[in-house]
Each structure stands twice: as C-alpha cells, then as structure tokens.
Amino acid sequence: MEQIRELSSDLDAGVEQVELTGQHLGNIARLAIEVESQVSEIAQGARSNQDQLASLFDAVEHMRSDLAVSDEQTRQLAKAAVQMEGQAETISQRLAQVGLDDYHQRIYDLAREGARLIAEKFEADIVQGRVSLDDLFDRNYKPVPNTSPTRFTTRFDRYTDQVLPALQEPLLSRHEGLVFAIACTQQGYVPTHNNAFSQPLTGDATVDNARNRSKRKFDDRTGIRCGSHQQPVLLQTYTRDTGELMHDLSVPIVVNGRHWGGLRLGYKPQSR
Structure with a gap:
C-alpha cells in the first residue's frame, strides 16, 4: 500500500492548489479535501473498499460538475480536478490488485x-481464415454518409458484427449494474455495440444517439483511454452523453501479442 500512501501525499499539493483560488470557490476546495480524506482512509484501511471507492468517485464527479464558471481561475481548477481524478483512478488500479469490494470485483472478473474470450475468438478466426490480422487492425475509419453522430466502417466491423454479440451479450445478464459491454479500439471506435444500442437508424439524431451507438468513435477522454491503456485495469467515473452517471471499467484486448484495444464494461453506481 506504500504507493497509495505516496498518492495520498501527492494529493496534498492538489488540494493546496484548489484552496489558493479563493474563498468564492470554497465548495470545490471542500470537495478536493474530501477526495484527499478518502484516499488517506484507503491507505490506512480504515473503511471498506466499497465505501471508499464510491465516496472518492462521487467527490471527483461533484468537483467536475461544479466547474461551471469560466475564467482563468476555473481552468486552473479544472486541471487540478483532472489530476486528482487520475490519482483516484490509479488508486482503484492498486486496489484491484489486492481485491475490490464485491460489486466492482465482479465487474473486473x-x-x-470477456477480453480473454474475445482475444481467443479473434486469434482462432485468423488461423481459420475468417478474418486477416491486417483487416482486424485496420484503423482507416471511413465515415458513413448522412449519419449523425457520424458512424464509421472498417475492414473488420462486418466480421465483429457476426462474432461479438455472442461474446458481449451474455456478460450483461451476469451483473445487476451492467449497462453495456463493448469492445473498442485504441481510438475509441466501437465496431459492434450491444443489441440494445444497435437499433435501426431513424434519421433523428436525438433518438439515434440513445438507441444506436454502434460503429461510432467515442473519442472523449474516457472513451480514448478505455481502448488505449495497457494497464491491467482502468476504472473511470463519468457522466454519459445521455445524462447518466456511469462507472466504466476497461481491460486490454491483446491479439497475437498485439494490443488491439480494450473491453469496456459500463455500469451504474451501486444503490445504497
């Protein structure tokens, strides 16, 4: 746990930076202090991992939500918030190595x-000639005309449409909080989303944004990191573009020794 204690110490500087911006942003400073406190308690083992993670990510999310004022001061605070968010995620990775609480641990498992089964399927189909390694690693994303948000095709998405549903869909029923389970590339591209989010396009951008999320590039900070990181696990908390607060846990997918992308599991915060 020494690395967690070091991270706790690092947060001191972040908290000081937030506090220096002025009393009129005291609420954000208070939230930063709460983050520091939660990290310290994790390091000391004072409370359960479940409560620690929930409180930690709640505090970070509230801090990000409160950064609505636009000035130089706020930009500095936003930078500090992102830094502390990264530290919180690093702590979650350390905890994953020693055991998360049951709710998060089952998602991690x-x-x-899922990532192992997807990699094995890809590798087997390469051997059998069902898909080539070059096609599977095609990163030339071609926009689909007249789609909003824009959808993209590749040399492998027709293949994944055939094989991924059988691997992704069964995961959804095995955890009460799961909303989606999707493979993505390093660029945040989701070739084949879950069935619930692969409904026929209507031409109505609002409807399609919620009901058809397949073949899109989710290249925001959260989406990019899900497919590009090569850590054993990355746990993020964010507000989805449809308004829902989500946990997002991702692990790498490695095919024939090459990093293909990641498997993202999005799930709701635990009810209390």
Whole structure:
C-alpha cells in the first residue's frame, strides 16, 4: 500500500492548489479535501473498499460538475480536478490488485473473462481464415454518409458484427449494474455495440444517439483511454452523453501479442 500512501501525499499539493483560488470557490476546495480524506482512509484501511471507492468517485464527479464558471481561475481548477481524478483512478488500479469490494470485483472478473474470450475468438478466426490480422487492425475509419453522430466502417466491423454479440451479450445478464459491454479500439471506435444500442437508424439524431451507438468513435477522454491503456485495469467515473452517471471499467484486448484495444464494461453506481 506504500504507493497509495505516496498518492495520498501527492494529493496534498492538489488540494493546496484548489484552496489558493479563493474563498468564492470554497465548495470545490471542500470537495478536493474530501477526495484527499478518502484516499488517506484507503491507505490506512480504515473503511471498506466499497465505501471508499464510491465516496472518492462521487467527490471527483461533484468537483467536475461544479466547474461551471469560466475564467482563468476555473481552468486552473479544472486541471487540478483532472489530476486528482487520475490519482483516484490509479488508486482503484492498486486496489484491484489486492481485491475490490464485491460489486466492482465482479465487474473486473467479467471484464477479464470477456477480453480473454474475445482475444481467443479473434486469434482462432485468423488461423481459420475468417478474418486477416491486417483487416482486424485496420484503423482507416471511413465515415458513413448522412449519419449523425457520424458512424464509421472498417475492414473488420462486418466480421465483429457476426462474432461479438455472442461474446458481449451474455456478460450483461451476469451483473445487476451492467449497462453495456463493448469492445473498442485504441481510438475509441466501437465496431459492434450491444443489441440494445444497435437499433435501426431513424434519421433523428436525438433518438439515434440513445438507441444506436454502434460503429461510432467515442473519442472523449474516457472513451480514448478505455481502448488505449495497457494497464491491467482502468476504472473511470463519468457522466454519459445521455445524462447518466456511469462507472466504466476497461481491460486490454491483446491479439497475437498485439494490443488491439480494450473491453469496456459500463455500469451504474451501486444503490445504497
């Protein structure tokens, strides 16, 4: 746990930076202090991992939500908030190595299982000639005309449409909080989303944004990191573009020794 204690110490500087911006942003400073406190308690083992993670990410999310004022001061605070968010995620990775609480641990176990099955399927189909390694690693994303948000095709998405549903869909019923389970590339591209989010396009951008999320590039900070990181696990908390607060746990997918992308499991915060 020494690395966690070091991270706790690092947060001191972040908290001081927030506090120096002025009393009129005291609420954000208070939230930063709460983050520091939660990290310290994790390091000391004072409370359960479940409560620690929930409170930690709640505080970070509230801080990000409160950064609505636009000035130089706020930009500095936003930078500090992102830094502390990264530190919180690093702590979650350390905790994953020693054991998360049951709610998060079951997600982590499902993610590892799913990523392994997807990699094995890809590798087997390469051997059998069903898909080539070059096609599977095609990163030339071609926009689909007249789609909003824009959808993209590649040399492998027709293949994944055939094989990924059988691997992704069964994961959803194995955890009460799961909303989606999707493979993505390093650029945040999701070739084949879950069935619930692969409804026929209507031409109505609002409807399609919620009901058809397949073949899109989710290249925001959260989406990019899900497919590009090569850590054993990355746990993020964010507000989805449809307004829902989500946890997002991702693990790498490695095909024939090459990093293909990641498996993202999005799930709701635990009810209390």
